[in-house]
Structure formats: C-alpha cells, structure tokens
Amino acid sequence: MDVVDVAKDAVELGPVCESCLGRTMADWSRGLTNRQRGEAALIALAIAEDVPFESIAPEDQCWVCEGLCDRYDTLAEDVVDAIGDREFSTYQVGTRLPPFIAENDRLFREDIRGDANAGESLKRECNREIGKRVGKLTEATVEFGRPDVLAIVDIEAETIEITVNSAFIYGRYRKLERGIPQTRWPCSTCDGRGIKRGEECPDCDGSGLRYQRSVEQLVAPSIQEAMDGSDATFHGAGREDIDARMLGTGRPFVVEVSEPRRRTVDLHALTEAVNTAAGGAVEVIELAMATHEMVEHVKELEASKTYEVNVSFSEHIDEETLTEAIKALEGRTIEQETPSRVSHRRAALTRTRTVYAAELLEETDSDARIKIHGEGGLYIKELLHGDDGRTTPNLADELGVTVTVDALDVVEVVAEGDRSFDTERYLH
Ligand SMILES: [Zn+2]
Numbered sequence: 001m002d003v004v005d006v007a008k009d010a011v012e013l014g015p016v017c018e019s020c021l022g023r024t025m026a027d028w029s030r031g032l033t034n035r036q037r038g039e040a041a042l043i044a045l046a047i048a049e050d051v052p053f054e055s056i057a058p059e060d061q062c063w064v065c066e067g068l069c070d071r072y073d074t075l076a077e078d079v080v081d082a083i084g085d086r087e088f089s090t091y092q093v094g095t096r097l098p099p100f101i102a103e104n105d106r107l108f109r110e111d112i113r114g115d116a117n118a119g120e121s122l123k124r125e126c127n128r129e130i131g132k133r134v135g136k137l138t139e140a141t142v143e144f145g146r147p148d149v150l151a152i153v154d155i156e157a158e159t160i161e162i163t164v165n166s167a168f169i170y171g172r173y174r175k176l177e178r179g180i181p182q183t184r185w186p187c188s189t190c191d192g193r194g195i196k197r198g199e200e201c202p203d204c205d206g207s208g209l210r211y212q213r214s215v216e217q218l219v220a221p222s223i224q225e226a227m228d229g230s231d232a233t234f235h236g237a238g239r240e241d242i243d244a245r246m247l248g249t250g251r252p253f254v255v256e257v258s259e260p261r262r263r264t265v266d267l268h269a270l271t272e273a274v275n276t277a278a279g280g281a282v283e284v285i286e287l288a289m290a291t292h293e294m295v296e297h298v299k300e301l302e303a304s305k306t307y308e309v310n311v312s313f314s315e316h317i318d319e320e321t322l323t324e325a326i327k328a329l330e331g332r333t334i335e336q337e338t339p340s341r342v343s344h345r346r347a348a349l350t351r352t353r354t355v356y357a358a359e360l361l362e363e364t365d366s367d368a369r370i371k372i373h374g375e376g377g378l379y380i381k382e383l384l385h386g387d388d389g390r391t392t393p394n395l396a397d398e399l400g401v402t403v404t405v406d407a408l409d410v411v412e413v414v415a416e417g418d419r420s421f422d423t424e425r426y427l428h
C-alpha cells in the first residue's frame with residue numbers, strides 16, 4: 001500500500017479533507033503536518049492517474065471530521081478568549097469530540113489502512129493543532145504535567161472549560177506574639193458556626209473561632225489578594241504551641257493560592273503587604289515563587305528545633321549548679337511518655353528523643369533563660385519540668401526542685417541531622 005493507494009481509496013469513500021486523509025498516514029515520514037501529507041497524497045494521485053487536480057480535490061464538507069480540521073485557528077482563538085486575562089506561562093489543550101465524529105475517524109482509518117488505530121487519532125491531532133496555535137497566540141509553553149491552565153475544548157457542547165492550577169508562595173514566618181495558632185481554629189462549642197441553639201455562641205461571641213487570629217489568617221489573605229485568587233491555604237512545616245513564639249530564622253510554610261489570575265508578583269512588595277496586614281504579630285521572610293511539590297516538601301520536613309525557654313524554680317539555684325544540670329542533659333536520650341497535656345488526644349506511648357545541645361543563657365534570682373537544641377518531636381516543656389516523672393531524665397530531677405516553664409520560643413527550625421531541606425529544587 002502506498003500514498004497513491006491511500007488517496008485513491010479515500011477519494012472513492014467520499015469527500016475527505018487533507019488533514020483527515022493525511023492523518024491516516026501520520027506514521028509515514030516526519031516533520032510534516034497531516035494536512036501536508038494529505039495534500040501530497042492528492043497531488044501524487046493526480047499525477048499517477050494523469051487527471052486534473054480539481055477533479056479529485058475535495059469540494060464538499062469532509063465526511064470524517066465535518067469541517068473540524070478547518071476550524072483549528074478559530075478554536076485556538078476561542079481558547080485564548082476563554083482563558084481571558086488570567087496570567088499563565090504553561091498550558092495544555094484537550095479536546096472532547098462528538099462520539100459520531102470519533103467513530104467516523106476510526107472507521108475511516110480502518111477502511112483505508114485496515115486498522116482503526118493506524119496513523120493518528122483525530123483527538124490527538126486536535127489537541128496538538130489547537131495547542132500549537134494557542135502557543136503562537138500567547139507565547140506560552142505546552143506542559144503535560146501540571147500546566148498553569150488546562151483548556152478542554154468540547155466540540156459538541158461548543159464550550160471551553162478552563163481549569164486554573166494553584167500557584168504557590170514559599171516563605172518562612174516568625175510569630176512575634178504568643179497565643180496565636182498556626183491555622184484557623186474553629187470554636188468547638190458551635191462547630192465554627194458562631195451560633196448555638198439559635199443564639200450567638202457565648203464562647204466565641206459569634207465569630208465561630210476559638211482564636212480570633214492565626215498565622216494563616218494573618219498571612220494568607222494578602223497573598224491571595226496579590227495573586228487575585230479564589231482561595232488560599234496555608235501549609236506549615238510542623239507547628240509550634242499556640243503560646244510559643246516562633247523567632248529567629250522562622251518556620252517554612254507554603255501558601256497555595258487557588259485559581260490565581262496573577263502568577264508573577266513583586267515579592268518585595270508582597271512581603272511588605274503581608275507584614276503590614278499582620279500588624280507586627282507575624283512577619284514573613286524569604287518569600288519565593290514555588291512549585292506545587294513544595295507543599296509536600298514542607299509538610300514532610302523532619303526538623304530539629306532550637307528553643308529558648310524562660311523557666312522559674314521553686315527555690316534559688318546557683319549559677320554553677322544550674323549550668324551543670326543543663327549541660328548534663330546534652331547528648332542524652334530522653335524517654336517521654338505522652339505528656340499529660342496531650343494524652344487525651346493521643347494514645348499513650350513512650351518516645352525517645354535526643355537533646356543535641358543545651359546551655360544557660362542567663363539567670364536572675366530564681367528565673368533562667370535556657371537554650372536547647374533537640375530532635376524533632378522532643379517535648380521541650382516536659383524535658384524541663386519532668387511531667388511528674390513521665391519524662392526522664394529531666395531538668396527538675398537533675399536540680400531536685402520544681403521547674404515551671406513560663407514562656408517558650410522556637411528560634412530555629414532546621415532539617416534533621418544530615419538531611420537537607422533543599423528549597424531551591426522547588427522554586428520557580
Ligand atoms: Zn476532515
């Protein structure tokens with residue numbers, strides 16, 4: 001079977017456009033469009049048969065695609081219109097064919113080549129040809145993995161469905177005030193509705209929130225607004241206690257913005273906008289554009305933490321004794337039963353964690369500020385007050401006094417051990 005046979009058989013079946021004809025031979029030669037293959041086949045047929053070209057060139061509408069292959073330019077323009085003013089640099093086009101056209105396409109290839117899967121399918125051609133034109137019109141790049149926008153051209157319904165994938169901003173936050181949870185915390189009395197038995201919930205004054213502020217609420221809206229998205233979700237690399245500050249180099253986070261209309265933002269201006277809106281309670285640093293993989297990367301971060309803790313003692317401890325007791329914890333493996341403060345939420349079990357470093361920062365009378373670097377998951381308060389012997393060893397036992405934890409700050413969150421937290425890989 002050669003090109004002339006294909007063209008001859010096709011012309012006998014009925015009027016067929018160059019693209020549909022060429023598509024049956026898509027596996028023959030490269031660097032040609034199916035339309036070029038179809039034109040060449042008709043020309044070859046005219047020469048082989050020694051007949052005027054007009055006598056075989058199709059005049060009536062193609063019975064296979066019913067003219068679809070002539071509409072690629074218009075459909076591409078429709079796709080660009082449907083995307084509208086949304087900013088994107090990568091895209092993908094998909095096509096939904098009417099069932100009878102898809103069937104024509106299979107029948108035709110089966111008749112001509114004896115195989116319904118020979119050549120290329122019309123759907124594939126549509127995706128590529130419309131996609132190519134969208135690229136020319138917008139200067140964006142095709143991406144099959146996770147494009148900024150995905151357009152589905154539904155030929156039968158004459159609609160174009162646009163899916164806009166989320167955009168991601170990575171950064172580190174510092175929480176400068178205590179009493180702020182990381183994410184929105186709905187009021188449990190009213191299940192976040194703000195109303196209990198038809199009345200304003202007394203526990204949250206109708207706000208539906210146990211805490212009026214959260215890092216998420218202070219940070220995410222400014223980012224959502226800058227990217228003009230429909231929603232924003234906050235993903236943190238672990239979390240500190242509500243009453244702990246997060247200082248120093250901050251904690252990694254990613255804000256996912258749904259359906260953004262803007263994807264390139266001035267990160268300097270965005271940092272300012274977030275920090276202004278957060279009013280000094282929370283501060284963000286190192287904002288950067290990230291890929292969707294950054295969310296998993298941040299959530300899976302196994303981090304060691306450095307804390308600075310204010311403690312007080314039931315009696316005066318001299319500096320030398322205190323320094324020694326703190327040093328005695330360094331390098332120790334700590335056994336911790338699930339602390340009493342969280343045991344109602346988690347099954348009781350004993351975990352072991354290492355104290356990497358511990359030092360006395362300052363001491364005043366019966367108060368002290370202590371710096372401790374510990375393995376991820378170490379219950380730091382319990383390490384200091386002992387939790388009635390549920391954590392061993394602990395500072396209270398080392399000193400033989402009662403230790404009270406007055407205030408806790410996380411000052412560093414870094415990847416555990418020799419693992420690296422490689423953000424570069426997931427930044428744009
Ligand atoms: Zn056609």
Ligand SMILES: [Zn+2]
Nearest residue numbers: 187190201204
């Ligand atoms: Zn409530």
